[in-house]
Amino acid sequence: MHVYALVGSSGTGKSHRAVRLAYELHCSIIIDDGLIIEENRILTGTSAKKAPSRLGAIRTALFQDDLHQQQCQEAIRQANPSGILILGTSDGMVNRIAERLGLPAPEKIIQIEDIASDAEIRKARYNRSQRGRHVVPAPALEVKKTWRGALIDPIRILFRKKGHERKTWTEQSVVRPTFTSLGNLSISTPAIIAAVTHQLQGMAGVHGIDDVEVDHLDEGMSLDVKIHAEYGIALHHLGHSIQQALRQVFDESIGVPVAAVNVTFTKLHLSDR
Structure with a gap:
């Protein structure tokens, strides 16, 4: 078994480039932030991005929980890969992960600066610090199975196979972690109701807002909105416009994942007139 590592400080784009690097190194498994990822599926693990605190994220990424460690060891044993790529923020971290999972020390450690330009790293840092965008090197469908509320957007990466003209695509997922270096974000229910009211007031076809109810689910926030509508408006079109407007303002602008918008x-x- 060949073990490699990709090292770079947080937010420099390691996860974004992991799939391509794993392909070039013939690694079928990527170990990233507490997850064991085999090609287009998450075999097992718990994402450090789901941890409620920085300390919890570090513990998860280092597989310090015994049950987490054992589950991941077993998944790797059953997969029996010929190559593994470990992602980490330092040489010491990737060596600790390898040791914790019973793997050989990485035979080669690649620095993010070796495969990404200064401009690409600056862009990755901006997306992390200013927009809260983190990448999981797995398809959106895989991420949704265990962590739907964090998903922002899937992205596709183009590959050209060596020695062939045929192009292939792979998918990764952009997520918003539970915990970031900026701290925890919480928005009260009255603030959410105020935001809904502000967003819908003045919308064509909306005469008034009767009531707004907010429910917090594991996969995101659920909104139940009761509306007074103008007679003569196509209600199915108006309802869809309301759903889209509220999903956009919360999920994309404010950063609160929306599981459902129910309009009555x-x-x-x-x-x-």
Whole structure:
């Protein structure tokens, strides 16, 4: 078994480049932030990005929980890969991960600066620090199975196989972690209701807002909105517009994942004209 490592400080784009590097090194398994990823599926593990604190994230990434460690060791044993790529923020970290999982020390450690330009690293840092965008080197469907609320967007990466003209694609997922270096973010229910009211007031077809109820689910926030609508408006189009507007303002702008937006029309108002 060949073990390699990709090292770089947080936010420099390691996870984004992991799939391509693993392909070039003939590694079928990537170990990243507490996850064991085999090609297009997450075999097992717990993402450090789900941890509620920085300390918890570090413990998860280093497989310090015994049950987590054992599950990941067993998954690697059953997969029996010829090559593994470990991601970490330092040489010491990737060596500790290898030791914790019973793997040989990495025979080669690649620095992120070796495979990414200064401009690419600056862009990755910006996406991490300013936009809270983190990459998991696994398809969106895999991420949704265990952590749907964090998913922002899937991204596709182009490959050209060596010695062939045929192009292939692979998918990764952009997520918003539970814990970031900026601290924890919480928005109160009254603030959410105020944001909903502000967003919908003045929208064409909306005469008024009857009620807003907020429910916090594991996969994200659920909104139940009761609306007074203008008579003559196509209600199915208006309902869809309301759903899209609220999902966009919360999921994309404010950063709160939205699991559902339920719209009920409680009253129709005739036009004054």
